[in-house]
Amino acid sequence: MRCAYCGFEESKVFDSRPVEDSASIRRRRECLRCEKRFTTYERIELVPLIVVKRDGRREPFDRTKILAGLLRARGKRPVATERLEALAADIERALRLRGEAEVPSSEIGEQVVERLRPLDEIAFVRFASEYRRFGDADSLVEEVERLRAQKQREELHLKQIPLLPADTKVSGRH
Numbered sequence: 011m012r013c014a015y016c017g018f019e020e021s022k023v024f025d026s027r028p029v030e031d032s033a034s035i036r037r038r039r040e041c042l043r044c045e046k047r048f049t050t051y052e053r054i055e056l057v058p059l060i061v062v063k064r065d066g067r068r069e070p071f072d073r074t075k076i077l078a079g080l081l082r083a084r085g086k087r088p089v090a091t092e093r094l095e096a097l098a099a100d101i102e103r104a105l106r107l108r109g110e111a112e113v114p115s116s117e118i119g120e121q122v123v124e125r126l127r128p129l130d131e132i133a134f135v136r137f138a139s140e141y142r143r144f145g146d147a148d149s150l151v152e153e154v155e156r157l158r159a160q161k162q163r164e165e166l167h168l169k170q171i172p173l174l175p176a177d178t179k180v181s182g183r184h
């Protein structure tokens with residue numbers, strides 16, 4: 011590593027520590043010639059991850075796109091930005107663990123739904139409709155429909171209960 015001051019090619023490392031989510035290492039170095047100190051960062055080289063869109067187009071995976079979608083979906087909902095950042099990082103990790111170079115966009119959509127839904131239902135529905143606008147990830151739309159149908163069933167169920175005579179045993183699966 012060439013010295014930032016005099017260009018000499020040898021230096022000694024006197025401090026190393028992981029930064030961010032341990033994906034890089036920060037090293038403090040001292041030039042063996044001029045003895046000035048400088049910092050270098052070492053990053054793990056990640057295998058490029060390619061997203062295959064529904065229409066077959068391919069583009070490099072970009073975590074910030076997921077985060078941008080999550081932030082839009084959150085709007086003014088009380089969900090901390092850090093949680094959404096962690097969610098996006100978590101999804102990237104899960105996708106890379108698949109060990110495959112290409113990932114269908116619908117898979118990403120499913121990963122988002124799975125994690126966003128327990129965080130905030132409104133944000134989840136917004137995210138889903140946003141996806142729909144871009145014509146990407148039908149599975150999300152289906153998920154919203156399913157959720158709506160489930161809500162309706164639950165409301166119907168609640169309305170029906172008071173109509174039953176008090177001594178009727180309700181047989182239901184739980």
Ligand SMILES: [Zn+2]
Pocket residue numbers: 013014015016017018041042043044045046
């Ligand atoms: Zn130097």
